[in-house]
Amino acid sequence: xxxxxRKQRERAERERLIVATARELAEQQGWDAVTTRRLAERIxxxxxxxYSHFRGKREIIGAVALEGATEMAAALRAATSAxxxxxxxxxxxxxxxxxxxxxxxxxxxxxxxxxGGLTYAQEDTPEPLKDAxxxxxxxxxxxxxxxxxxxxxxxxxxxxxxxxxxxTRAGRxxxxxxxxxxxxxxxxxxxx
Amino acid sequence: xxxxxRKQRERAERERLIVATARELAEQQGWDAVTTRRLAERIxxxxxxxYSHFRGKREIIGAVALEGATEMAAALRAATSAxxxxxxxxxxxxxxxxxxxxxxxxxxxxxxxxxGGLTYAQEDTPEPLKDAxxxxxxxxxxxxxxxxxxxxxxxxxxxxxxxxxxxTRAGRxxxxxxxxxxxxxxxxxxxx
DNA sequence: GACCCGATCCTAGCACCGCTAGACAATCGA
DNA sequence: TCGATTGTCTAGCGGTGCTAGGATCGGGTC
Numbered sequence: 001x002x003x004x005x006r007k008q009r010e011r012a013e014r015e016r017l018i019v020a021t022a023r024e025l026a027e028q029q030g031w032d033a034v035t036t037r038r039l040a041e042r043i044x045x046x047x048x049x050x051y052s053h054f055r056g057k058r059e060i061i062g063a064v065a066l067e068g069a070t071e072m073a074a075a076l077r078a079a080t081s082a083x084x085x086x087x088x089x090x091x092x093x094x095x096x097x098x099x100x101x102x103x104x105x106x107x108x109x110x111x112x113x114x115x116g117g118l119t120y121a122q123e124d125t126p127e128p129l130k131d132a133x134x135x136x137x138x139x140x141x142x143x144x145x146x147x148x149x150x151x152x153x154x155x156x157x158x159x160x161x162x163x164x165x166x167x168t169r170a171g172r173x174x175x176x177x178x179x180x181x182x183x184x185x186x187x188x189x190x191x192x
Numbered sequence: 193x194x195x196x197x198r199k200q201r202e203r204a205e206r207e208r209l210i211v212a213t214a215r216e217l218a219e220q221q222g223w224d225a226v227t228t229r230r231l232a233e234r235i236x237x238x239x240x241x242x243y244s245h246f247r248g249k250r251e252i253i254g255a256v257a258l259e260g261a262t263e264m265a266a267a268l269r270a271a272t273s274a275x276x277x278x279x280x281x282x283x284x285x286x287x288x289x290x291x292x293x294x295x296x297x298x299x300x301x302x303x304x305x306x307x308g309g310l311t312y313a314q315e316d317t318p319e320p321l322k323d324a325x326x327x328x329x330x331x332x333x334x335x336x337x338x339x340x341x342x343x344x345x346x347x348x349x350x351x352x353x354x355x356x357x358x359x360t361r362a363g364r365x366x367x368x369x370x371x372x373x374x375x376x377x378x379x380x381x382x383x384x
Numbered sequence: 385g386a387c388c389c390g391a392t393c394c395t396a397g398c399a400c401c402g403c404t405a406g407a408c409a410a411t412c413g414a
Numbered sequence: 415t416c417g418a419t420t421g422t423c424t425a426g427c428g429g430t431g432c433t434a435g436g437a438t439c440g441g442g443t444c
Contacts, residue, residue, distance in 0.1 A: 237423090238422065238423050238424080239423090240423070244422090
């Protein structure tokens, strides 16, 4: 059975290579540049090999999104754990979120802008996505305020961050005042 | 000169037809379905005719966006003008904004998600875009709060609405609690 | 060691995309 | 009436995501 195991291992390794390469290419040149031909060339296999791992380009985007969700959750938790007051934690969370979006635009797009074939806010939502939302929830529950459902508050806060992230990156908002916008948002939304 | 005038008129008319058809097709079947071939077929001209009006598909998207911006500004002003307190105006504004996004998803995408080749937040930003932002600003200035720049406040409020609109439509938020989310947002962000 | 057979991979091609060159027809001014 | 200009179309380029079908390789069996 050792041969089969080796093959399985190699196959899994190649799958990771595909996802990593797609992500790298997307970060370098944008998702438009991630074509099945280019991707196949970079991993040094022919196009159809991609389709033996994923149903199509959409699923590859989805795989990058899941990888990104795990990283984002970790980044958010790391940023908030260093702070000692609820208010400071929320500020750190907001900055960490926007930083992640700015530093990993392609991953952020895969998560929240593109169609990766993933389901959100459902029971069958993949675990990494649920966990990323949980990372937000953990921090934001403390400042939701009395009588406000933490989930609802988290959704609103998250939507605001998402709006800032996407509008800034799309050139709809000038990046200069980002700090002021975060401060205003946290000041108003978070209950002390 | 009458002949030339007639031709100019017909040409302008055809341009309107292109934009209207693109918009209609996008609303019916999504922007992916708006291909130059299909668009040409619908207006009953050949493909190259499109390129005598617009540089390319991107400019067509931009034209739809500008048309949409004008409509959105009008819709926001209409909604807010019926209310008599600042707080009620802001609530009406938020609902009108999200309604517009929900009822005209393709136009909303052209405005804020897709690349229509337009510049935002600059001096050479097209007038309709500036005016749409102005419509938000007019209403939100009253609730920005002391010492807060109305423009900054408007950006943050707008980003929050944009986040809610896009995440909801992309399936990232369930549409059920939309009303509660708006109330929470207005309650916290708007200073009475 | 030779053979079979299944898994694996690639070549070639499909229909479609945005966009454009060049041929052709219609129309205008002289 | 004729030449020039304008307008439109046909045909085609290089690209896209995706797939059918043949070649090749390697493990398991005799």
